[in-house]
Amino acid sequence: xxxxxxxxxxxxxxxxxxxxxxxxxxxxxxxxxxxxxxxxxxxxxxxxxxxxxxxxxxxxxxxxxxxxxxxxxxxxxxxxxxxxxxxxxxxxxxxxxxxxxxxxxxxxxxxxxxxxxxxxxxxxxxxxxxxxxxxxxxxxxxxxxxxxxxxxxxxxxxxxxxxxxxxxxxxxxxxxxxxxxxxxxxxxxxxxxxxxxxxxxxxxxxxxxxxxxxxxxxxxxxxxxxxxxxxxxxxxxxxxxxxxxxxxxxxxxxxxxxxxxxxxxxxxxxxxxxxxxxxxxxxxxxxxxxxxxxxxxxxxxxxxxxxxxxxxxxxxxxxxxxxxxxxxxxxxxxxxxxxxxxxxxxxxxxxxxxxxxxxxxxxxxxxxxxxxxxxxxxxxxxxxxxxxxxxxxxxxxxxxxxxxxxxxxxxxxxxxxxxxxxxxxxxxxxxxxxxxxxxxxxxxxxxxxxxxxxxxxxxxxxxxxxxxxxxxxxxxxxxxxxxxxxxxxxxxxxxxxxx
Amino acid sequence: xxxxxxxxxxxxxxxxxxxxxxxxxxxxxxxxxxxxxxxxxxxxxxxxxxxxxxxxxxxxxxxxxxxxxxxxxxxxxxxxxxxxxxxxxxxxxxxxxxxxxxxxxxxxxxxxxxxxxxxxxxxxxxxxxxxxxxxxxxxxxxxxxxxxxxxxxxxxxxxxxxxxxxxxxxxxxxxxxxxxxxxxxxxxxxxxxxxxxxxxxxxxxxxxxxxxxxxxxxxxxxxxxxxxxxxxxxxxxxxxxxxxxxxxxxxxxxxxxxxxxxxxxxxxxxxxxxxxxxxxxxxxxxxxxxxxxxxxxxxxxxxxxxxxxxxxxxxxxxxxxxxxxxxxxxxxxxxxxxxxxxxxxxxxxxxxxxxxxxxxxxxxxxxxxxxxxxxxxxxxxxxxxxxxxxxxxxxxxxxxxxxxxxxxxxxxxxxxxxxxxxxxxxxxxxxxxxxxxxxxxxxxxxxxxxxxxxxxxxxxxxxxxxxxxxxxxxxxxxxxxxxxxxxxxxxxxxxxxxx
Numbered sequence: 001x002x003x004x005x006x007x008x009x010x011x012x013x014x015x016x017x018x019x020x021x022x023x024x025x026x027x028x029x030x031x032x033x034x035x036x037x038x039x040x041x042x043x044x045x046x047x048x049x050x051x052x053x054x055x056x057x058x059x060x061x062x063x064x065x066x067x068x069x070x071x072x073x074x075x076x077x078x079x080x081x082x083x084x085x086x087x088x089x090x091x092x093x094x095x096x097x098x099x100x101x102x103x104x105x106x107x108x109x110x111x112x113x114x115x116x117x118x119x120x121x122x123x124x125x126x127x128x129x130x131x132x133x134x135x136x137x138x139x140x141x142x143x144x145x146x147x148x149x150x151x152x153x154x155x156x157x158x159x160x161x162x163x164x165x166x167x168x169x170x171x172x173x174x175x176x177x178x179x180x181x182x183x184x185x186x187x188x189x190x191x192x193x194x195x196x197x198x199x200x201x202x203x204x205x206x207x208x209x210x211x212x213x214x215x216x217x218x219x220x221x222x223x224x225x226x227x228x229x230x231x232x233x234x235x236x237x238x239x240x241x242x243x244x245x246x247x248x249x250x251x252x253x254x255x256x257x258x259x260x261x262x263x264x265x266x267x268x269x270x271x272x273x274x275x276x277x278x279x280x281x282x283x284x285x286x287x288x289x290x291x292x293x294x295x296x297x298x299x300x301x302x303x304x305x306x307x308x309x310x311x312x313x314x315x316x317x318x319x320x321x322x323x324x325x326x327x328x329x330x331x332x333x334x335x336x337x338x339x340x341x342x343x344x345x346x347x348x349x350x351x352x353x354x355x356x357x358x359x360x361x362x363x364x365x366x367x368x369x370x371x372x373x374x375x376x377x378x379x380x381x382x383x384x385x386x387x388x389x390x391x392x393x394x395x396x397x398x399x400x401x402x403x404x405x406x407x408x409x410x411x412x413x414x415x416x417x418x419x420x421x422x423x424x425x426x427x428x429x430x431x432x433x434x435x436x437x438x439x440x441x442x443x444x445x446x447x448x449x450x451x452x453x454x455x456x457x458x459x460x461x462x463x464x465x466x467x468x469x470x471x472x473x474x475x476x477x478x479x480x481x482x483x484x485x486x487x488x489x490x491x492x493x494x495x496x497x498x499x
Numbered sequence: 500x501x502x503x504x505x506x507x508x509x510x511x512x513x514x515x516x517x518x519x520x521x522x523x524x525x526x527x528x529x530x531x532x533x534x535x536x537x538x539x540x541x542x543x544x545x546x547x548x549x550x551x552x553x554x555x556x557x558x559x560x561x562x563x564x565x566x567x568x569x570x571x572x573x574x575x576x577x578x579x580x581x582x583x584x585x586x587x588x589x590x591x592x593x594x595x596x597x598x599x600x601x602x603x604x605x606x607x608x609x610x611x612x613x614x615x616x617x618x619x620x621x622x623x624x625x626x627x628x629x630x631x632x633x634x635x636x637x638x639x640x641x642x643x644x645x646x647x648x649x650x651x652x653x654x655x656x657x658x659x660x661x662x663x664x665x666x667x668x669x670x671x672x673x674x675x676x677x678x679x680x681x682x683x684x685x686x687x688x689x690x691x692x693x694x695x696x697x698x699x700x701x702x703x704x705x706x707x708x709x710x711x712x713x714x715x716x717x718x719x720x721x722x723x724x725x726x727x728x729x730x731x732x733x734x735x736x737x738x739x740x741x742x743x744x745x746x747x748x749x750x751x752x753x754x755x756x757x758x759x760x761x762x763x764x765x766x767x768x769x770x771x772x773x774x775x776x777x778x779x780x781x782x783x784x785x786x787x788x789x790x791x792x793x794x795x796x797x798x799x800x801x802x803x804x805x806x807x808x809x810x811x812x813x814x815x816x817x818x819x820x821x822x823x824x825x826x827x828x829x830x831x832x833x834x835x836x837x838x839x840x841x842x843x844x845x846x847x848x849x850x851x852x853x854x855x856x857x858x859x860x861x862x863x864x865x866x867x868x869x870x871x872x873x874x875x876x877x878x879x880x881x882x883x884x885x886x887x888x889x890x891x892x893x894x895x896x897x898x899x900x901x902x903x904x905x906x907x908x909x910x911x912x913x914x915x916x917x918x919x920x921x922x923x924x925x926x927x928x929x930x931x932x933x934x935x936x937x938x939x940x941x942x943x944x945x946x947x948x949x950x951x952x953x954x955x956x957x958x959x960x961x962x963x964x965x966x967x968x969x970x971x972x973x974x975x976x977x978x979x980x981x982x983x984x985x986x987x988x989x990x991x992x993x994x995x996x997x998x
Contacts, residue, residue, distance in 0.1 A: 019890055021541070021816075021970040022606025022878065028538035034610050035530035038617040043523035052629060056852035059633035067641040071880035074607070081614065085870070088630035092619045100627070100842070105619025107521025108573070111533050115580065117612040117818045118537040120591045120604025128599070130551060131587035134558035142566040159658050159820075160864035170708055184712030185684035201840045205861055208835070209669055211710020213683030257842055313864070317520075319616045320866050321658075336707070341700045342956035343599070343756055343964070347942070353555035362704055365659035365812070367819050371584070379521065381570035391518055443846070457841035465842070471520040 022074075030074050037078075042107065046095045046472065049449025054088040090452065095472035098481060099454035101257075101285045101419070102469030105319035108379035112372030113319050123366040126354035127346045133357055136370035140324050142377050143312065146385070147290035150303050153326035156333075156360045157369045161284035161309045162202035164325035165251070167333060167361045168307035169193060169206045172249040172278030174336040185211050192240055193217050194272075195251035196228035198258055200282060203251050212248075225414055226261035226458070228252060234271045241275065249278035252305075254298055255286025258456040258465070259413035259421045262286075266301025273304070281305040284323065286417050288316045291386050292393075298416055306332075315389070315418070315469045318376050322369045327360075334359040392418040392468045395478050399466060402482055408489065412458055418468040421456065424489050435462035437492070444488040451481040521573075529573050536577075541606065545594045545971060548948025553587040589951065594971035597980060598953035600756075600784045600918070601968035604818035607878035611871030612818050622865040625853035626845045632856055635869035639823050641876050642811065645884070646789035649802050652825035655832075655859045656868045660783035660808045661701035663824035664750070666832060666860045667806040668692060668705045671748040671777030673835040684710050691739055694750035695719050695727035697757055699781060702750050711747075724913055725760035725957070727751060733770045740774065748777035751804075753797055754785025757955040757964070758912035758920045761785075765800025772803075780804040783822065785916050787815045790885050791892075797915055805831075814888070814917070814968045817875050821868045826859075833858040891917040891967045894977050898965060901981055907988065911957055917967040920955065923988050934961035936991070943987040950980040 022030070062084045091097060093105050123132035140155025158164045173191060174181060180188035191212060195203045197219045207217040218240065221232040237247050250272040252263040265281060272279045281302045283290070287310030290299045302308060308326040312318035327333050338359040340349070348354035358364050380388065396418040403409050403422045413421045423438050439455060442464055446452050454465050466481060521529070561583045590596060592604050622631035639654025657663045672690060673680060679687035690711060694702045696718045706716040717739065720731040736746050749771040751762040764780060771778045780801045782789070786809030789798045801807060807825040811817035826832050837858040839848070847853035857863050879887065895917040902908050902921045912920045922937050938954060941963055945951050952965050965980060 019887060019970075021603065024538050024542035024606075027541060027606040027609075028534065030606070030610055031534035031538060031613070032531055034613050035527065035534050038613065039523050039527035039530060041617055042520070042526060051626070054629040056625060056629070056847055056854075057633070059630050060637050063634075063637055065637075065640070066644050067876040068880045069882050071883040072877045074610075074878065077607070077874055077877050081870075085630045085634065088628075088633070089618055090620060090626065090628045092621060092628075093617070100621075103619065103621075104520065105616055107523075107526040107529070108576070110526075110613075110616045110619075111529055111573075113616040114530070114533050114537065114609075114613050117604055117609045117616075118540055118592070119588055120602065120609075120818050121589060122591060122599075122602075122819055126555060127550070127589065129587075129589040129591075130553040130555070131558050131584045134556070134587070135562075135584065138559050138562055138564075141564070145565050159866075160862040162862045162864065163662075166708075166861055173710070180710065180712055182712050182714050184689065184715050185710040186687065186689045187712075188685065190683065190685045201838045201843070202861075202863055204838050205836060205863075208838075209665075209708065209861055211672070211679065211684040213679055213681050213686075215681050216683045257840070311864075319619050320621055321864050323864075337704060339700045339703050339707075341756070343953060344700070348555055355555075362665055362701070362708055363659040363661045364701055364704075365661065365810075365820050365822075367658075371580075375576055377566040378571045378576050379573065381567045383568050384570040388518060454842060471518075 038110070042093065045091055045093050048091055048094065050091050050094045050096050050452035051446050051449060052088045052090060059084060059088045093470065095470055095474065095477045096451040096481060097470055098466045098468065099452045100467065101314050102467045102473070103314055103320070104317045104469065104471045106317040106376060106471055108375040109317060109319045109372045112375035116368040116371045119368060121368050123368060124358040124364050125344055125346055125356040126348050129368065132368040132370060133355060135374055136357060137355065139370045139374045139377060140326070143310065143324060144326060146382055147287055147310065149308065149326060152328050153308065154330045155324045155326045156357055158323045158325055158361055158363070159321040161200070161282065161311050161323045162205060163361065163363070164309040164323045165202050165280065165282065166206040166209055167325060167337070168280045168309065168327065169210055169249055171327070171332040171336045172280070172306070173210055175332050176246065176248045176276070176278065189244060189246045191216070191246045191248040193249045193251065194220055194233055194236060194247065196220050196222045196253065196263055198222050198226050198256040198261060199251055199253050200257050203282070222261070226256060226259045228263040228268060230264055230267035230271050233268060237271065237275050247275040247277040249280055251280045251282055254281060254283040254302060255417055258458060260286060260417045260419045261413060262298045262416055266304070269301050269304040278307070279305045281308040284309050284311040285314045287311070288385070289389055289417055291382065292389060312373050312376070316376065316385070317380065317471060318373050322373055330360060333361070337361055388471060395468050395473065395475060396420050398475065399478050399482060406486070412463045420466045421463050423461070423463045431461050438462045438464055441485055441488045441492070445481065445484045448484060450484060453481065537609070541592065544590055544592050547590055547593065549590050549593045549595050549951035550945050550948060551587045551589060558583060558587045592969065594969055594973065594976045595950040595980060596969055597965040597967065598951045599966065600813050601966045601972070602813055602819070603816045603968065603970045605816040605875060605970055607874040608816060608818045608871045611874035615867040615870045618867060620867050622867060623857040623863050624843055624845055624855040625847050628867065631867040631869060632854060634873055635856060636854065638869045638873045638876065642809065642823060643825060645881055646786055646809065648807065648825060651827050652807065653829045654823045654825045655856055657822045657824055657860055658820040658862070660781065660810050660822045661704060662860065662862070663808040663822045664701050664779065664781065665705040665708055666824060666836070667779045667808070667826065668709055668748055670826070670831040670835045671779070671805070672709055674831050675745065675747045675775070675777065688743060688745045690715070690745045690747040692716050692748045692750065693719055693732060693735060693746065695721045695752065695762060697721050697725050697755040697760060698750055698752050699756050702781070721760070725755060725758045727762040727767060729763055729766035729770050732767060736770065736774050746774040746776040748779055750779045750781055753780060753782040753801060754916055757957060759785060759916045759918045760912060761797045761915055765803070768800050768803040777806070778804045780807040783808050783810040784813045786810070787884070788888055788916055790881065791888060811872050811875070815875065815884070816879065816970060817872050821872055829859060832860070836860055887970060894967050894972065894974060895919050897974065898977050898981060905985070911962045919965045920962050922960070922962045930960050937961045937963055940984055940987045940991070944980065944983045947983060949983060952980065
């Protein structure tokens with residue numbers, strides 16, 4: 001494919017002037033070039049290899065080891081972007097990106113991000129950008145209504161679900177281990193957090209960061225469909241309490257990373273409430289699907305949570321990064337994090353009425369992330385968002401049907417959302433051999449550049465994940481990935497029979 | 500002023516189509532409109548009021564309480580951006596933005612951010628974007644050389660200094676309290692972190708987050724020039740050790756937030772080393788100035804740190820967010836944070852050679868922040884960056900001279916970098932009256948819309964801060980801010996004499 005690439009053929013401008021910023025007229029001209037490139041990229045990204053054929057160290061080796069002494073022309077910078085960076089980019093905006101969780105940096109989201117970059121505000125306190133603060137409150141309220149969470153939940157935007165979960169669990173620790181607030185965990189009873197064995201690794205990272213130790217997370221058994229077993233949770237909590245451990249929080253997941261399984265949140269909430277523990281719901285990926293009435297059953301009980309994380313940068317078409325942390329009692333977050341030095345005191349804060357969003361997390365610096373989210377919500381509209389989510393569900397169900405109908409392949413988990421988890425099975429293979437086979441098929445498909453899928457392990461057995469979430473993904477892309485997988489398996493069979 | 504605003508006069512396009520993303524041709528057209536607006540904004544932002552005349556709740560009240568059911572045209576979205584958002588934006592890219600630390604979202608940085616938004620990659624593992632991972636390693640190495648840190652320091656990019664400091668102190672805790680790694684701080688000796696009373700509030704937030712309690716930070720006395728007193732540090736650490744407390748880390752600051760004072764890092768390093776404590780240097784603001792040979796004395800000893808934080812989004816012309824954490828032993832960060840679930844294992848990782856940047860912090864999701872930084876470094880070049888930093892130093896020295904020469908005003912701290920801290924002094928005023936006077940003068944200037952300054956408190960007395968760091972700031976902007984302050988003071992005097 002030939003993308004309309006900028007900076008070709010034109011004479012290079014003189015170097016950057018010795019003072020000030022790039023001159024506005026050059027910025028305008030370069031901006032138009034870059035937009036043309038971006039539009040071409042978004043139109044034609046499907047023709048690029050999703051996963052690049054790069055080897056570790058290759059990019060660094062192709063670039064100078066030091067910054068230039070004298071500023072360079074923008075043509076040179078774009079030339080290297082095109083020649084060296086682009087061939088080593090994994091194309092997350094590609095319609096056949098099916099790895100991890102597929103995402104979309106959508107057109108309206110990108111345009112919002114462009115404006116935010118030009119404004120370059122920091123929404124740490126209300127005064128440091130009233131519009132950024134209030135649009136964050138508004139856009140998160142819009143999403144809250146879209147997904148049907150109660151009005152009591154107030155949202156703040158963080159970079160990632162990892163941070164959102166860390167902040168939620170910090171609030172839980174501060175609330176439930178008041179003995180530790182002044183002198184630290186050393187003078188408090190031992191606290192613990194509970195999550196299923198299928199919960200995201202960020203929960204464990206948060207627990208470690210909070211000083212609870214690697215053993216501060218107790219992983220609760222999941223059932224055959226990879227859902228937390230509320231009975232096992234109740235037993236684990238009771239056992240710990242009997243040993244003097246104080247349960248701080250339970251993390252329930254709606255849409256786990258491996259299989260997008262759904263913990264029985266209502267039952268988990270009941271168990272958590274019995275111990276007065278904080279309930280955090282990780283709906284980072286699946287949360288937007290709560291906008292669909294036919295999926296309401298997956299979200300039953302999440303309204304009982306103390307906090308919920310939902311990432312618009314996953315399945316809500318918003319460029320990274322944008323993670324919403326909803327908190328039923330945001331003052332609990334502020335209790336954990338509010339420390340206002342004199343240089344951040346403002347009249348609006350002291351006289352009341354203004355919210356300083358820095359109080360709800362660790363990061364003082366806060367980009368104007370609400371702008372892109374607000375652009376996405378307005379441009380697609382609630383109806384448009386629901387239609388697009390439903391299309392992804394339809395594609396996933398279609399693939400699941402093909403897999404079920406095909407001998408030698410099996411679905412290994414239910415498909416509640418837009419991610420399908422499956423494997424190749426062949427008679428007489430040990431789990432290790434089967435694992436190697438599935439990884440080899442996956443690698444073969446990924447190396448083709450036509451699609452990019454990832455894998456997981458379930459009960460010690462490898463499985464292939466195909467996650468759908470990009471707005472450019474159509475039925476043909478899913479069908480082609482499936483065809484590539486079957487072809488790879490068939491070739492292996494032929495090779496084995498000839499060997 | 501009249502900015503060339505998009506979306507005026509043109510008929511609205513039909514609503515968003517029912518599937519897929521914004522069509523590429525519409526994206527192209529809207530992108531050009533947005534770039535024209537951005538170019539106009541950057542050219543004319545100096546004509547807008549820096550600080551808006553908004554009141555809390557005003558923006559939210561002017562926008563619908565829910566997302567639209569049906570998608571809207573881009574003209575409508577931009578119309579509201581212009582009519583409702585823009586008048587409530589605090590203009591950080593304004594040449595007379597002198598509050599907090601002044602920053603620049605520069606032209607090349609914005610263009611890099613645009614491309615990153617279109618690519619929308621997540622550099623969590625090498626495979627998920629080889630170019631983003633390696634460019635992050637390269638660009639941080641370029642900055643390292645620019646500021647003269649030893650080669651042993653490896654950089655990773657985080658959102659903010661708050662996160663960078665949190666991660667550094669987490670690594671310190673894991674390394675120095677190995678008893679806590681498995682079972683948490685409850686089974687370990689008490690650990691403590693030391694920083695001067697002038698250190699940034701993010702150090703305290705990090706200590707709290709890490710489970711060390713609010714008392715887990717010991718604030719060490721500063722001297723008359725607001726620098727940490729190494730003798731006081733040594734006494735505090737010895738006293739704590741005698742009581743069974745284990746010193747975990749010392750945070751030295753080069754360029755504190757209130758006055759940009761410089762801790763005596765070499766002496767602090769000596770004291771920290773005596774206790775085997777981790778040395779973290781917070782050079783979030785001032786770090787880039789280490790590129791200037793004439794300022795090398797301020798950075799003496801920082802090469803002995805275990806970790807250093809430096810924010811290109813502060814004084815290195817890079818749009819927010821972009822904070823570099825340099826770590827001499829990055830494996831210590833990985834020891835704290837590395838947890839690799841099966842779904843994130845890759846061949847490149849297992850077979851060696853590839854770095855997975857997710858291992859060096861809490862956030863799994865990682866934007867392609869290196870791209871904008873690399874654009875900035877290339878476009879300005881080392882020489883261009885030094886020239887611009889020197890111009891900011893010149894402007895700050897000029898203002899400091901004017902203040903020194905003016906009766907009724909005093910500098911309250913040395914001016915090692917580009918931030919000037921001063922106050923109005925009048926005979927016979929109590930500290931409270933003097934504080935009210937200075938805040939009133941500040942408020943008067945800020946309300947003019949012509950400049951935006953912030954304040955701090957030093958020894959219980961209010962001081963005004965004027966921070967220089969925007970590439971569009973010229974001598975006239977600084978002179979005008981000074982003129983406004985003097986005029987406000989004169990008016991007060993006249994009013995007082997007539998009363």
